[in-house]
Amino acid sequence: MDSEEVYALCPNSIQLSNIADGRSILTLVVFFLSNIIVIFPFRIPLPRIVASTSHDVLVKFRILPRTSEPLRRPYLSVNFLSGPMISVLLLIAVKAINGAALKHGIVGTDGILPISIMALFISLAYLSISLDATGLLRFLAFWVAKKGGSSGRKLYFYLYLFFLVCAAVVGNDPVVLSGTTFLAYLTRVLGITPPTAWIFSQFAAVNMASAVLISSNPTNLVLSGAFSLSFVTYTSSVALPFLAAALIVYLYLSLVLFRSVEYIPPSIELPSGGVGDDGVGIDRPSAALIDKAGAIFGSILLMATLGALTGTSTVGIPVWQVAVPAAAMMLSHDLWRDWRCYRAHRAMAKEQAAEELSVPPTVHPEIELQDLPFSPSRPNSHTVRHSRRQLALSTVLSMWSHSLVQTFPTVYAVYRQLPLSLVPFAFLMFILVQGLTSQGWVAVFACWWGAWVDKTGVVGAAGGMLIGSGLLCNICGTNIGTTILLARMLQEWEAVKQPVATRVRYASVYGLALGSNYGAFTLAFSASLAGLLWRDMLRQKGIHVRQYHFAKLNMGTFMVASVASGVVLIGQTLVVHA
Structure with missing residues (x-):
């Protein structure tokens, strides 16, 4: 596109000279380099003297305990967190990002409110993972596996079907965490080798x-924040395209991609009784339910939260104000x-100790009547307090954390699975x-998109955004980075191209939602954090x-899903906005 076309499309919003200076070019280069780092993380070896010097300093200030073991060579990890962090710091240093841009990237602007989005996401993630x-x-x-029979x-x-329903309700990350482990376990027990068809269908479904x-x-x-979409409006717009994709993808997976009996055997031999050390198996699914009361409470709370989010999103109440209290x-x-179980275990341990003490030991009278000499090696309270003061900070923190883990194991387990690293990455x-x-x-980018949809209309808006956004997830810092970038682009396109055709806007927004x-x-x-999590769980x-x-x-699965959803989305757009 030449300069005259750009000026014609965006007469009031952009001058080419604004993107020709060094800072603008550097910003674009750094953005794509940070996304490449997300895809291909690496480590930089540091001199060994750095490790020894740092260790000596930390030992001197009693932060780390002194160790006699040889220190490992230190590395600087450049990954999906440190890479974007370095990029942001570099752009701040060269003044390519000013205070206003930094504030808008954290607090938000134009309906995209990062703090509110992350508060809602972590709250819902805690509900889902705690329920799991x-x-x-x-x-x-x-239970579903038992219904499948032989x-x-x-x-x-x-x-x-089970993975579709669960992921729709609780999200993809909890189902990837729990479902991947279950599938690996089930396929091994049933002798399904390789488990390719089963794990790939699960990943596509969730x-x-x-x-x-x-x-x-x-x-x-x-997306919902950027375009002020209520829960009802959003779900009603993506439901039919999703159902079309779910149906066609299943047919594609089962009848085309994995049609061989090597992948999906026509019959399987179910094991009798429990198939694991804990007695959990297809014949005893109830043994997997660790906390029945907690499952009931969590299910009711999650359903009530989703219902409240659906109802309140239409009246302007911020959604995080519903999710955070839940x-x-x-x-x-x-x-x-956890506290109740901890106290019960302590009481049981005390009772057992008391029973052991109540058993009279074999006593030798001549020893019992003698005075016990004072042993200088026996610690007194002063010695204990002094030794605690000598402990390194890391040791004290380790002791405290161990105590907390023993006291609150469920909370700790949920905390370990929370996608907390997503929060700084998203910011x-x-x-x-x-x-x-x-x-x-x-x-x-908005000008380019405007030129595209002017020539292709609703078909180009739906298909171009659905397929384009899906492929961009591989090079734009996962699907999170892609959505942030393209949502901003669509906002800018709306501001520049006035008025925007309702059909084209509808197709663009929901094409992005699906893609x-x-x-x-x-x-x-690395197209998604769920993909990285899925890979690690399988390993x-x-x-x-x-x-x-x-x-x-x-x-192939992506293209089948995109075409199926795209066709339905185009038809839906033409009907809804006739």
Whole structure:
């Protein structure tokens, strides 16, 4: 596109000279370099003297204990957190990002409010993961497997449907955490080797279903905030395209991609009784339910929260004001349950100790009548207090953390699974995209999008955004970074191109909603944090999926899902906005 076309499309919002200076070019280069780092993280070895000097300083100030073991060579990890952080600091240093851009990237602007989005996301994540900690999802998975019986095809369909429903309600991350472990366990027990068809169908199902509710994926939260979409409006707009994709993808997976009996055996032999050390198995799914009362409480609370979010989103109440109190209630329940169990265990331990003391020991009278000599090695209170003061800070913190873990194991387990690293990553991506906006690049992208939809209309808006956003997830800092960037671009396009055709806007927004979720199963694991989590969970279970294999099997699924959803979305757009 030449300069005259750009000026014609964006007469009041951008001058080419604004993006020709060094800071603007550097901002764009740094943005894409940070996204490359997300895809290909690396480590930089540091001199060994850095480790020894740092250790000596920390030991001197009693932060670390002195160790006689040789120190390992230190490395600087440049990954999905440190890479964007370095990029932001560099752009601040060269004044490519000013105070206003930094503030807007954290506090938010134009309906995209990072703090509110992250508060809602973490709150809903805690509700979902805490519910999973009760064993509910594992129980339901075994129950579904039992209903499948000895038919391999029926079991495959039931599990596919199960993952769709669970991911739509609780989100993709909890189902990836619990469902991947379950599938690896189940396929091994049933002798299904390789488990390729089962794990890939699960991954596609959870990432398609995460498009249904605003609460199911942080990308949906970004989009709903940017365009003021209520829960009802959003879900009613993506439901039919999702259902079309879910149906066609199942047919594609079961009848085309994995049609061989090697992947989906026609019949399977179910084990009798429990199939694990804990007695959990297909014949005893109830054994997987660790906390029945907690599962009931958590299910009611989650359903009530989703219902309240649906109702209040239409009256202007911020959604985080609904989710945060609900998460606090779930946290309070988990703390109380852990504390009650801890006190019960302590009382039981005291009773056992008292019973042991009540048994009269064998006593030698001549020894009993003698005075016990004072032993200088026996610690007194002063010695204990002095030794505690000599402990390094890391040792004290380790002791405290160990005590807290023993007292509150459920809360600790949920905390370990919370996607907390997503919070700083999302803030950094918000700031980087805000930097692109302040330097004029987002307006340029908006001009290109305007030129595209002017020529292609509704079909180009729906198809172009759905497929384009899905592929961009592989190079724009996961689907989170892609959604932030493209949502800003659509906002800028609306501001420049007045008035925007309602049909084209509708197709563009919901094409992005679907594509940002489907982008998880495209080319790279790093297209979504769920993909990275899925890969790591499989590795822990001894199942290794290569990058090439991941891309080869997923691209066909992505294109089938995109075409199915795109066709329905186009038809829906033409009917709704006739």
